[in-house]
Amino acid sequence: MAIHVEDDLAEQTVPPAGGWGSIKSVVTYLTRELVPAAALKALAVQNKTGGFMCVSCAWAKPEHPHTAEFCENGAKATAWELTSKRRTPEFFFQRSLSELESWTDHALEEGGRLTAPMRWDPATDRYVEVSWERAFDEIAAELKKIDPQQAVFYTSGRASLEASYLYQLFARAYGHNNLPDSSNMCHESTSVALPKSIGVPIGTVWLEDFRHADCILFFGQNVGVNSPRMLHDLQDARRRGVPIITFNPMVESGLKFFDNPQSPHDMLLPGHTQVSTQYLQVRPGGDIAALAGLCKYLIERDDAALADGGKRVLDTAFIAEHTHGFDDLAAVLRELDWRDIEYESGLARVDLEQAAATYAAAKAVIAVYGMGLTQHREGVSNVNMLVNLLLMRGNIGRAGAGICPVRGHSNVQGQRTVGITEKPKLAPLDKLKELYGFEPPRTPGRTTVKTCAGVIDGEVKAFIGLGGNFLRAAPDTRRLEDAWRRLRLTVQVATKLNRSHVIHGEVAYLLPCLGRSEFDRQASGLQIVTTEDSTGHMHASHAVAEPASTSLLSEVAIVAGIAQRTLPANPRLTWREWTDDYALIRDAIAKTWPEIFHDFNERMDTPGGFPRPNAARERHWKTENGKANFSVPARWTAASDDAVSHEAGVLRLVTVRSDDQFNTTVYSDEDRLRRVQGRKIVLMNGEDMADAGLEPGSLAALSTVFGDGIQREVAGLRVIRYDLPRGCLVGYFPELNALVPLGHHAKESEVPAGKSIPVRVRAMQLAGAVAS
Template sequence: MSKQGGKTPGKTGEPNEPKIPAGGWGSLKEVGTILLKERVPFEGAQLLTHQNKPDGYMCVSCAWAKPAHPHPAEFCESGAKATAWEVTSKHIGADFFQRHTLRELETWHDHELEAAGRLTVPMRYDGALDRYVEITWERAFAEIGAELRKMDPKNVVFYSSGRASLETSYMYQLLARMYGNNNLPDSSNMCHESTSVALPKTIGVPIGTVVLDDFDHTDCIFFFGQNVGVNSPRMLHQLQDARKRGVPIVTFNPLRERGLVSFVNPQSPTEMLTGHETVISTQYHQVKAGGDTAALMGMCKAVLEADARAVAEGGPRAVDADFIAEHCHGFDGFAAAVGARGWDEIEREAGLTQAQMEQAAGTYIRARSVIGVYGMGLTQHRNGVQNVQMLVNLLLLRGNIGKPGAGICPVRGHSNVQGQRTVGITEKPELAPLDKLKELYGFEPPRDKGMNTVEACEAIRAGKVQALISLGGNLVRAVPEHGLMDAAWRALPLTVQISTKLNRSHLVHGRTAYVLPCLGRIEIDRQAGGEQAVSVEDSTGCMHGSRGRAEPAADTLLSEPAIVAGIAKAALDPNPKVDWDAWVADYAKVRDAIAATYPEIFHEFNDRMWTPGGFRKPVAAAKREWKTPTGKANFTVPDTLSADPDMPVPADALRLFTVRSDGQFNTTIYSLEDRFRGVQDRKVLLMAGADMARLGLADGDIVTASTAVDDGVTRTVEGLRVVEYGVPAGCVAGYYPECNPLIPLWHYAKESKVPAAKSIAVRVERTGGPDRPLH
């Protein structure tokens, strides 16, 4: 039997979590292993030298910023895995489906599906055979177009994951709007939509204000709910440099994540030979899942109390009174609300002591320029929008937005998910330049609101969606409520998947289904106008050119722009102002169109796309220009400190929050292990020893988790193994997407509708174990 969490199953006691640092020899070993596994040890290693480099390709994994002066190896372990996964020598042709029916493939693990290799030919589902069969590109486009022409445009959904380029995304949103809808949900709806809702109301922009240079000038960094070692490991270089300057890093996170504890730089021969570790977090506060608003409230309370003492004693202010007077609205109301909250309530909801929050606040007060970094640990809650706004409140107290070394830094996941929004992928018509599209292309864009991801799922369940076109991604696996959603997907009249690899969404499909295999970003894209390049936007709002370096997996593949154009030409009437073929032949013409649509952001796009470090789009708040209704940065008062007032946790239940491993990127599972947590099998629940004892569980027990709500729907995940771990009492961690079936579709963030995957009330029932019989 394998060990879990560094302990022998069947024993209880103090958790024995791995103490390995992020990076180091473990990272190098992982890179070598994935290159060998994908059978590209030499080609892959050579490709990695071009990753995130000027005139190279931008990583298809995370969206972290790309420096103007890159390291010799400007990639991380996660990025190397993503590259090897995409350029694998293992391929899937039509013969694969002659050997395997879809019913058989449904029994495969998600990891096995993607590990089978790259899709290479267009295919259509044959129900009589229960197989995909090869089809020509011409016939696929003609059939898809004919189906779409028969449908009500309002009932067709155009989903996109976050990896498609700016060029493809622009063409895709134009296709949807010329077809007749704003049904353009994307992966932002699943993660950082809470950011896109919270920040415009508070500081007037939908994205962060920080760029890489700010990390060179900061004197304090705060982390909230973001696992840098797994989700954006290249940021560790900025964090290590900051720590070497003596910059304190304060972390609030339910788990002690290794990347936020210590780091050995694989690019430093000295560190690799000596094993010298850089301590990343100088304070680490294990906040309860969902306790972030309370923790931030506690810090704000400590800052305001320190300011009151300073005023009374005639000392230096703890708040930036001049900044607040000139730039902020709503301070007095916020300060009064903070004063009305007692420490007992704050401690209870945060899972931290007053002393811990005062310690963090003291570090904050002593710093001149502070960066607030956060991830989905803030956004994927019922009060996700409020969580983000509370972080803004903290930063505004000392003027930490709009000056060097300071600002708010949401860390995006997919490599161009932010850029897709920039060029029009949005279900919200008020965020799209509809009048400009009308002027440029001579059609009347739809003005009614489209569906976001949750709304699209609700409409699919209700039988209202006639077709789902998916530009990348694995939406069937990414969404909540699998028990109800899987049957609804199968009732869809039409599904079209534009993909590089086989995944669950190809198996749980509509009655008529097509798989359209595309080139990956790393591959050379040859069109009539020559080899093409594309562009992406990183988390800091900087645009980068990307040029493929690998030979395509097959000569039967089409590029994403070519596939979008093929569907558009088949589904739409000709428009003399849109030359889809010309755009496919030369992507520079698409960039010219983007520049014409968004001149403030993309003027001289083709000339600037290879700027080292990228060119940044205007971010008014970074210059202390507040494009809000008040004309100022706004303090906001939280409605509640409760983690989730709409899904309380019964006394016999726990609060589940989902996590990712070092062996995955979103729904893509590179391996079943998680070396940072000592886990060899992802079907686990990480639980505090005290909770295990309270519930009569032991390390290694097999359990079933069920959602602790009474809404007439049974939601369970079976066969989970309990692992004793350093989790806050009352909380339990499980892996995404394995635990997604436990998330009710209705359980999402207020205002943003982001699924609240970080706060789910669950009961855990023992069903077996290695050493103890059931009673």
């Protein structure tokens, strides 16, 4: 299904991103959260040099920022952190955790900031206040009782570079590499694919490249919700006449129209910035085939040009000098039937050829993508196929061109940079041994999927969560929750209450920490932390507000406090000194990775951030063969290859986030940009509804079709008719995570495949239907 915006989308079905709707939403939310004046002042310096880095998305921070360098969800994330509301020990005295299990995600978090360290009391089923010293001592005692390989240290994307460095050092000195993080949930397919294809684990695009691009491609990335500040760059590009081609099953507001809230012209005059010039509603899992169609067109046109003596379509000089494997891919694509491409992609040949012709006419092309590519069974092949397209015309290592994976959480990429990885080969273990005098473990650690499996089968005994809401974000939620209660130890470091805190192990601690925007005063004075954005630039983050409670500790202090009591004495592991002065941690990071972090303390306040070296931007390929590598996909669909998933009546479910949500944090039940109210919903194509005997407003149940013999169903979903490709369903993350089997993950990367879950739908009777 293809949409040509100029002709077919004159009548809007969704509101534009930004605009008055965004302003109204922010004002409403700030009022509801009772934010103090400090929060309003914080917004003025959010994502700016000398200010603090947003705890929401990881999009780049410009050297010359806009007046308001925050988006709607960024403002909500700041208000969420600086709210006047509090969850004190008295709140937990009044409510058992069994009662809190029945609360919604929104209700759990909405009550405000945690204020004191707490331990679960099994006699009363309540959290009770505990001193920090006792909490650290008791956690350390539990960790000393088990084999280190039975412990998992998880981190969300919000932890700073400083806290993340100490966390991975603690894990390895303790004796394991079990360091799954948000990347395992989302973008690990990128980190697996890109090193093999172009020799770096991150994208090659910097913010400045958007000013030089003359074509931009989008694949499975909803800019209006996940990185709205990028809309400024897209608006500038459109004003220069740059075509933007989007591949996405849903027509998303931010990829359709944009009203810039900072532009009087946009706010006061009719009309909107048109974002996508061609919108192709690709079938879920059909991106490999769609990309194959684009590549096939280029090869066919190039073959014709070669035969006729015309101008070549491919960058043959680049391919010859810099790449390997083109001939193998070209031979396969020449034989690939267009009918197979159309079937697998759900797109017409004429529309793919139009997109390919636009691409071929451009000199510098940026390809932006998100979890719509990475969260599939063939997520790694999705990314590799996109690299194939870029390499064919030399669109890597050129100004205004490159590959641009958009990371979700604010520092998830940075955590990987400073050692948060379950893969020993990616960690500087020999350097850690040299610097700190211990033998780091060499055994591969647990990914998110392997962590879940270890909890279910009883191999994992202890789980420490540095931020996040692992239990809610993980796949196979119901099976995992049942097993979670059998864990011996659960420790959660957090700012607000969530479901991972009310479902717990036999011994459980809830440790409240400072937010990134709050003053962190240590022995040497006010501390600064740092983060890495999606484009590989490092930024200092300066706090702007007083802490929510005098009892809060920083993430650094909590990690160091547990580590100091757990590990044997080692004069090189200076936990106390690191806590007193974070500049010493940055010095340690610089010693560990001098190529990236040399002069770290001197450079961290560079306007726009300082970049990590990126060899692929210079067309230096740090692959095994020293070349950028084309690859041939094993299959032409990224969806499940389980035989039962291809049975009649099986549809593909895509899980998405709403516009009033960030990861598992749900700000409200309204999805303004899709005009949807409530979260127990499923969006369906009208013909699929008719086949299932459903009407708008009906209740439906979804059950997973997967060959492991386990029944997975979510019932009581309200059906909404929506503009979707045939055979496609859409519902919300994390509510539908229970439908994602542990075994349904990306090959090689093990990212849970939440973008093409094979399911059946059945109608439920309205009377007496119970939502599960």
